[in-house]
Amino acid sequence: MKYYTMPADFKKETIDKYARLNQVYRDSRVKETYGNITAGNELESGRPVDILPEVDLKTLSSYIRYSRERNIDFNYTINASYMENREFTRQGVTAIYDFLSKLYDAGVRSLIVTLPSLIEILSWFPFDFRIKASTICQVTNVNRALELKRMGVERMVADESINREFNVLKAIATAVDETVEIIVNSICYKDCTYRMFHYNQIAGDSLSPAGGTGNNYYPHKCLLRRYETAGNLLKLTWVRPEDIKYYTAVGINHFKLQGRPRVLKGDPVRALEAYFKEDYQGDLMDLLNLFAPVSSFHIPLDNKKLAGFIKHFYENPGFCRHDCHHCGFCESFAAKCIDARTLKKVHGLAKEYYSQLDPVKANVTDLLNSCTQKKKAFAQNTRPVDKEFDF
Numbered sequence: 001m002k003y004y005t006m007p008a009d010f011k012k013e014t015i016d017k018y019a020r021l022n023q024v025y026r027d028s029r030v031k032e033t034y035g036n037i038t039a040g041n042e043l044e045s046g047r048p049v050d051i052l053p054e055v056d057l058k059t060l061s062s063y064i065r066y067s068r069e070r071n072i073d074f075n076y077t078i079n080a081s082y083m084e085n086r087e088f089t090r091q092g093v094t095a096i097y098d099f100l101s102k103l104y105d106a107g108v109r110s111l112i113v114t115l116p117s118l119i120e121i122l123s124w125f126p127f128d129f130r131i132k133a134s135t136i137c138q139v140t141n142v143n144r145a146l147e148l149k150r151m152g153v154e155r156m157v158a159d160e161s162i163n164r165e166f167n168v169l170k171a172i173a174t175a176v177d178e179t180v181e182i183i184v185n186s187i188c189y190k191d192c193t194y195r196m197f198h199y200n201q202i203a204g205d206s207l208s209p210a211g212g213t214g215n216n217y218y219p220h221k222c223l224l225r226r227y228e229t230a231g232n233l234l235k236l237t238w239v240r241p242e243d244i245k246y247y248t249a250v251g252i253n254h255f256k257l258q259g260r261p262r263v264l265k266g267d268p269v270r271a272l273e274a275y276f277k278e279d280y281q282g283d284l285m286d287l288l289n290l291f292a293p294v295s296s297f298h299i300p301l302d303n304k305k306l307a308g309f310i311k312h313f314y315e316n317p318g319f320c321r322h323d324c325h326h327c328g329f330c331e332s333f334a335a336k337c338i339d340a341r342t343l344k345k346v347h348g349l350a351k352e353y354y355s356q357l358d359p360v361k362a363n364v365t366d367l368l369n370s371c372t373q374k375k376k377a378f379a380q381n382t383r384p385v386d387k388e389f390d391f
Contacts, residue, residue: 002028002248005181005256006272007290008035008074009263010055010063017269019070021276028276032073034112035260041207042099044080046114046136048202050209051261061106068107075110076103078118079134080203081196087117100127116151123152130154135183136199141168142175155179157256160186163237164310166250167317173251181254182247184239184275185288189225189232191322194218220354223295227347230338231331233301235324238288240303241275243310259290266292297350305337 006018018030036045039056055063064074086092096118104127111129113119114136122129133139133148133156140159148156156176160183162168173180188195198218226232239247244255257271271290274280280287284303312329313319324330355361 001253002244003031003254004028004272004275005075005254006030006033006268007258007260007263008033008053008063009268010035010053010059012063012066014263014269015063015067015070015072018072018272021269021273022071025276030072030272031254032075032110033067034075034077036077042095043078044083044203044206045077046079046081046134046199046202046206047077047260048205048209049207050205053260053264057102057106060108064107073110074108075112075132076108077112077134079112079114079136080206081114081136081199082203083115083118087115087121093121096121097125100125100129104129112157119148119151119153132156132181135159138196139172139180142171145172145176145180149176149179155181155254157181157183160188160237161190163239164313164320165318166246166314169247169252170250178251178253180252181256182239182252183237183256183258184244185257185259185271185290186237187222187226187285187288188237189222190235190237192222192225194221217358217360220358223297224347224351224354227297227299227343227350229331230334230340230343231324231328233285233299233338234306234309234330234334236288238284240284240306240310241278241280241287242303242307244275244278246310246314249314257290259292262290262292262294266290297346297353299338299343299346302337309333 015033018033022029035052035055036043037055037057037060038049038052039054041049067074083092087096100122109129110132111122112132112134113122114134116137119131119133122131131153133153135157137144137148137156138159139145139148139156140162145156156179158169158172158180163182163186169180169182192198201218226236239255247255255275257268257275259266259268262268266289268290271287274287280303282303284301284306285298287303319329321327
């Protein structure tokens with residue numbers, strides 16, 4: 001059986017659609033949805049608050065009850081990489097306990113957590129929460145997976161950077177009794193320099209919005225990096241529906257679709273069914289984004305033309321050495337799938353557009369202009385003045 005985790009839109013009609021898919025498909029099922037409240041939330045999560053569905057504790061409780069009646073669980077996200085060190089203070093621990101009590105009363109029994117300190121604190125509290133370690137925990141090897149399991153983690157989401165390292169995934173799945181989950185629709189650039197810092201920025205915006213500057217800086221950088229070469233689109237750590245079989249073959253039976261900011265404008269049910277069918281005809285980028293509009297700068301990626309790409313990694317364990325400079329496999333394969341002229345044009349337009357809108361660059365420019373004006377004013381005010389004499 002293949003188990004899927006879906007981002008919650010907190011709509012009961014969506015749960016009904018998932019329940020119907022669970023009845024139609026016998027070898028795949030939606031195990032749970034995940035998310036957090038935005039009104040009255042007191043603990044940081046892995047998404048900025050102002051791009052999530054608006055939900056309060058009462059709505060959450062009703063949603064959980066409705067989902068469970070249809071045999072679908074719910075997982076609450078407390079998966080921030082930083083909580084302003086509140087977990088190390090008496091006041092902070094008290095606040096954590098009080099909020100978890102509210103969640104427990106609302107019906108929450110599963111949590112997605114990142115911070116090891118919070119995982120340990122949860123083990124001391126008198127709640128029977130099941131803990132799933134977030135992908136932000138960066139599970140990239142057996143040692144890290146076993147350490148989390150010793151801490152009481154029931155399930156863990158592997159770091160997306162190892163999605164194509166089948167020998168590593170198999171070793172981790174074997175070590176932790178196959179309780180490993182992977183994200184199948186990741187659009188993160190592989191080995192991204194910004195990744196952990198982006199998580200930290202999100203943590204800061206997950207309780208109260210900080211405005212567009214923080215929310216846009218890293219996504220814009222990622223998009224520009226993504227379109228620099230055709231091969232970069234293949235280096236995004238996605239998994240095609242047709243390639244799920246390679247993962248079950250190495251012991252991965254839990255799959256996650258991300259996209260909490262996209263569920264209201266997209267079609268998560270359609271995306272999920274493509275993975276249930278393990279077949280999809282169309283633009284892979286649309287599928288990865290849950291069919292939600294996300295950017296005016298778009299490069300289509302014909303899913304069927306990517307047949308055989310992941311197979312090469314599966315049949316050659318350890319093939320990817322994270323050294324694109326001396327490899328070229330992705331670039332070579334991409335040449336058969338992506339029109340280079342279209343890519344160059346779109347990248348040029350995106351670069352020009354985002355350069356003009358870059359809020360960080362604008363702040364620096366304003367600062368330097370202000371400093372220049374102050375220097376000029378200072379120079380004018382301190383210029384020597386000739387004395388006038390009457391004769």
